[in-house]
Amino acid sequence: MSVELSNEEITRYSRHLILPEVGMAGQKKLKATSVLCIGTGGLGSPILMYLAAAGIGKIGIVDFDVVDFSNLQRQIAHGTADVGRPKVESGKETINSINPEVEVVVHETRLSADNVMEIMAPYDIVVDGTDNFPTRYLTNDACVLLKKPNVYGSIFRFEGQASVFAPELGGPCYRCLYPEPPPPGMVPSCAEGGVLGVLPGIVGCIQATEILKLALGKGSPLVNRLLLFNALDMKFRELKLRRDPKCPICGDNPTITELIDYEEFCGIGLEPDDPQQHPDEVTVQQMKEALAGNDIAVIDVREHDEAEIAKIDGVPMIPLSELPQRFTELDPNQTIYLHCKMGARSLKAVDFLKQQGFKYCKSVAGGINAWAEEIDPSVPRY
Ligand code: ZN
Secondary structure (H helix, E strand, O other), rough: OOOOOOOHHHHHOHHHHOOOOHHHHHHHHHHOEEEEEOOOOOHHHHHHHHHHHHHEEEEEOOOOOOOHHHHHOOOOOOOOOOOOOOHHHHHHHHHHHHHHEEEEEEOOOOOOOOOOOOOOOOOOOEEEEOOOOHHHHHHHHHHHOOOEEEEEEEEEOEEEEEEEEEEHHOEEEHHOOOOOOOOOOOOOHHHOOEOOOOOHHHHHHHHHHHHHHHHHOOOOOEEEEEEEEEEEOEEEEEEEEOOOOOOOOOOOOOOOOOOOHHHHOOOOOOOOOOOOOOOOEEOHHHHHHHHHHHOOEOOOOOOOOHHHOOOOOOOEEEHHHHHHHHHHOOOOEEEEEEEOOOHHHHHHHHHHHHOOOOOOEEEOOOHHHHHHHHHHOOOOOO
């Protein structure tokens, strides 16, 4: 290994150097290691910051998103002044303000089957900081095909999980654990379900720890183990995992030998910014017109607590959770527009009402957040 440490670096990493498990040799290994972080959000922030501080030599960051006010409660690599900036730019600045020795490679793009192999190939370790199933399966499959360890973490509300997927180290991959994605809309995202701000900090730090252990070749990695964390109970549990010999990608007779269409695999047909409208959806503009007239009923299907955060004047509320008991309050022959926060729950409500014989129900695409952005800025976005 040809890397050397300057005197300044020796001082910077002194608390590592005096650990027998790290030492000069280990610190040089960290400097010689490259890590690709998928996502620069809640998980990505602490991962990037601790890897930078620890002296990982090269860090790649992939993200296409820009910083939003609603990110700041947990995505600590970004500050208030970064709102509106690309996350990769802000993330690179944060890394280099912590440690200018780190080489940061920015991939400002949406990771896809077309670009993932080329982006991932130069890195030693991949860390999954994504928040959606298509990218998670894509990351998994590319890592299996490229034989790179995939340091996995995920979070929701007060619960998190972490593991190291590495068939090349004798462990399972993500597909061994979750062969099929959940039906679309079944598992709410953090934007719909919420997340405690420090939770990604805890799970991200676990991922960063596993990366450093892999780079050093020390300790027992989370291979063959799924760590589960519950912040409300402050409890950790561990599940034993085993590689599935029938796994379609890492099994004994793999059927997936090249990347597939991950949006299709996860049942996601339309991108949120796809101009093509879902047949069961109307726009917030159409909801505005409906509210101005008398022919169309508009119903808010969010939960009661959410009305305290934001609401549209004059729109009655029947929460999705109460709809099975209360749908008889609605006229099955009237046109009904249903809105929620972002448009996922209202689509479920439409499905439910159609099963009950309602003919003319539509979901308002984008929900009250789209209303706040496009129609009435006095309504807060959340
Ligand atoms: Zn597998």
